Amino acid sequence: MADQDEAPKVAVRCKSSHPERAAYAAALARTLGLPFAGDVNGPYPLLLVVTDERLELLQPGSTEGPAYCDLTGGAFGYRRSQPLRRELLARAVGFKGKALNIIDMTAGLGRDAAVLALLGCHVAAIERHPVVFALLEDGLRRAREADTTSTLTERLTLIRADACDYLDELAGVALPDVIYLDPMFPERTQSALAKKEMRLLSRLLGREEDAGRLLDAALRSGCHRVVVKRPLHAPHLATSFVRVPPLEFRGRSARFDAYFSHTNARTAGPLS
Ligand SMILES: C[S@@+](CC[C@H](N)C(=O)[O-])C[C@H]1O[C@@H](n2cnc3c(N)ncnc32)[C@H](O)[C@@H]1O
Numbered sequence: 384m385a386d387q388d389e390a391p392k393v394a395v396r397c398k399s400s401h402p403e404r405a406a407y408a409a410a411l412a413r414t415l416g417l418p419f420a421g422d423v424n425g426p427y428p429l430l431l432v433v434t435d436e437r438l439e440l441l442q443p444g445s446t447e448g449p450a451y452c453d454l455t456g457g458a459f460g461y462r463r464s465q466p467l468r469r470e471l472l473a474r475a476v477g478f479k480g481k482a483l484n485i486i487d488m489t490a491g492l493g494r495d496a497a498v499l500a501l502l503g504c505h506v507a508a509i510e511r512h513p514v515v516f517a518l519l520e521d522g523l524r525r526a527r528e529a530d531t532t533s534t535l536t537e538r539l540t541l542i543r544a545d546a547c548d549y550l551d552e553l554a555g556v557a558l559p560d561v562i563y564l565d566p567m568f569p570e571r572t573q574s575a576l577a578k579k580e581m582r583l584l585s586r587l588l589g590r591e592e593d594a595g596r597l598l599d600a601a602l603r604s605g606c607h608r609v610v611v612k613r614p615l616h617a618p619h620l621a622t623s624f625v626r627v628p629p630l631e632f633r634g635r636s637a638r639f640d641a642y643f644s645h646t647n648a649r650t651a652g653p654l655s
Contacts, residue, residue, distance in 0.1 A: 452522025475639030488546035566594035
């Protein structure tokens with residue numbers, strides 16, 4: 384896991400005049416162990432801002448807008464209005480109309496997990512970073528309030544944990560049909576960091592170098608199908624067991640590498 388001490392410092396700020404939002408902001412700062420910046424931007428590289436409607440992460444002084452979890456409107460609203468079964472992600476996880484049980488080891492801002500839940504799958508979305516988790520919880524709360532159907536919110540469960548520890552605790556019992564992971568891509572390429580949200584997350588999280596550990600844990604779990612999202616031209620994630628995925632799904636900017644149980648640690652020995 385990346386050393387959280389090296390991550391840029393974040394403070395909580397309240398931009399709402401509603402007393403209950405101010406109380407929420409103060410409580411959030413206490414829970415997350417972050418300074419409370421009140422109305423001033425302060426010297427903090429990043430701010431977690433409580434507005435009237437939502438929680439957002441922003442870089443003070445930047446012309447870029449904030450990052451927040453939006454599972455109903457904006458770009459995601461457009462994405463979810465399209466036929467989701469045609470998404471490469473749906474094909475990569477092997478969705479054929481039957482609801483799958485899926486663990487998303489890298490929930491982030493929850494969009495991939497939400498697509499899978501909207502398809503009807505049951506998704507446990509795991510996020511280890513407390514600030515990202517707070518954004519995610521806030522997004523799911525708003526989705527709950529806005530959604531007329533409960534397809535998404537009933538099927539998506541958020542879990543704050545290190546996903547490798549979580550899988551270790553499953554210890555082969557109640558394995559999901561699919562484990563999905565979309566690790567941060569450490570190399571600074573245009574395609575990897577093109578999106579504002581990813582740039583802000585990258586500032587928050589610092590360099591995360593342990594993507595191989597995630598894949599290792601997923602393969603060791605014994606899960607039948609493990610799917611890894613990568614930038615289109617990125618190298619495959621290497622583990623001590625597998626170097627090349629047996630199946631790839633290539634899109635315009637992303638690629639999904641699929642690994643199956645016969646390549647995992649329980650049936651194959653380590654590569655020499
Ligand atoms: C690229 S983002 C995922 C974006 C996500 N697929 C989406 O659709 O919004 C990667 C996320 O994985 C999280 N992460 C990385 N390693 C993790 C681990 N071992 N356990 C849980 N979360 C982890 C990071 O904190 C980050 O929020």
